[in-house]
Amino acid sequence: MDYQEILSKRRSCRVFTDEDVSGDDVRLLLRAALMSPTSRNMRSWQFVVVDDKQTLEKLSDAKENGSAFLRQVALAVVVLGNNLHNDCWVEDGAIAAVSMQYQAEELGLGSCWVQIRGRRLSDGTESERVVRGILNIPEDMQVLCIVGFGHKTESLPPHSEEELKWENIHIAEY
Numbered sequence: 001m002d003y004q005e006i007l008s009k010r011r012s013c014r015v016f017t018d019e020d021v022s023g024d025d026v027r028l029l030l031r032a033a034l035m036s037p038t039s040r041n042m043r044s045w046q047f048v049v050v051d052d053k054q055t056l057e058k059l060s061d062a063k064e065n066g067s068a069f070l071r072q073v074a075l076a077v078v079v080l081g082n083n084l085h086n087d088c089w090v091e092d093g094a095i096a097a098v099s100m101q102y103q104a105e106e107l108g109l110g111s112c113w114v115q116i117r118g119r120r121l122s123d124g125t126e127s128e129r130v131v132r133g134i135l136n137i138p139e140d141m142q143v144l145c146i147v148g149f150g151h152k153t154e155s156l157p158p159h160s161e162e163e164l165k166w167e168n169i170h171i172a173e174y
Helices: 003-009 023-034 053-059 089-106 127-135
Strands: 046-050 075-081 109-115 142-151
Touching: 003 089, 023 046, 023 075, 023 089, 046 053, 053 075, 053 127, 075 089, 089 109, 089 142, 127 142
Parallel strands: none
Antiparallel strands: 046 075, 075 142, 109 142
């Protein structure tokens, strides 16, 4: 699969089979994260890999909407950063997360991003605090997102050229 095909085929997947992700595939996903570009080559992100079903169940309740599908994933990777070490931690973490998602697509796996940073439960509890408590994440680390991975139950149609918003591209000036 070439890069153009990966770009067009990668879609958020929220329904997965019960099949585990192989150790080799997990290694490739994490390798993609670790090889991703970072500001000033600081590589200051951290990742927590979760494949325990009980822990995934707890993480699925970390925010009000958009995280329930984590109950079904074979694997989740929590993306962390520390703004005291790197003021670009959000950008660096986002690049790493997307790098893993493109690697997943190349491997034939599905993936979906769960935004944690800036989200809350209906009672006002910060989603980040929930995740931190479940995974014993130190207070100096911030949680950006959780990316869920697994084997797809179905393939969605690829993105089409017709849906691209070329009108959002501006040349030389807005």
